[in-house]
Amino acid sequence: MEAAVGVVEKLSAPAVIIGHSMGGAIATAVAKQVPKKMRGLILADPAWLSVEQERFYAEAAGESVRRTARWQCDPVGALAENTLKRAHWRSTDHLHWLYGQLHVDLGVVASGVVSFPAPWQDYVADLAVPTHVITSGDDCLVGEAGAEAIRGMGRPELTVTYLEGARIPCPSICRKPSAPKCGGYYASWAPRGGAR
Known part of the structure; x- marks a missing residue:
């Protein structure tokens, strides 16, 4: 975590981080620590875990x-x-x-720890960085219930796309910056000629 914060702090321009699963949780934590160094987050099914999911990972x-x-x-x-x-x-x-x-x-x-040590709704409640979450069903952690919870937070800088009925692996949701499933978020936040 400290290493990731260190990298972001050394960049010459605010960063856009794309993260999946545990990488999405780490990106979220980095954004909370150094929000002024962040332009945005695109998170493909981040490990924003429910209490039950957290317990499952610890016990397993x-x-x-x-x-x-x-x-x-x-x-x-x-x-x-x-x-x-x-x-x-x-x-x-x-x-x-x-x-x-x-x-x-x-x-x-x-x-057994794959996320931050707090209920994700509490942890992201004051997240000051524009964040877009992309999730689907089946293997995804956030899933439909998490997408509804994100929408229910009513925070315009925290958005979500739920890919209804999509049977796709969450790692590939947003692999390419130009992927249409990213909803143009990368293009709108990408630094112009600065750090990448």
Whole structure:
């Protein structure tokens, strides 16, 4: 976290951070710490967890470490397993998923902590940075209930797109800055000729 804040503080222009899952939670925390160095956040299904989700990750930490270690020892098997579980994903999405599993720090997985230590609604209530969340159903953490909760906060700088019925992997929702699913948010916030 401190490293991410350090990078943002050194930029010559306010940053736009695009983050997914735990990366989205980290981006949120960075924006809270250095809001003047931020232009905006685009978060693909950030790990803004419910109490139940937080408890699940904490209780499942041991099993998550064993599973991830198994995947790291057998990447071909891991890829086959994920392909069966998420047949609707594109092959490139499976490869991106595998890359993440092969490079994840097992110490972080063992902690069972994947987000900030507060209910997300409280944590983002005073977020001063324009933030757009993109989520869908199935595998997504925020999902439809979270999208409704975001809308219910009534904060114009905190917006959400829920991709109704979309069976897409959340990691690929906003991979490319020009992706139409980003709703033009990146284009409207992107620094002009400054730091990227």
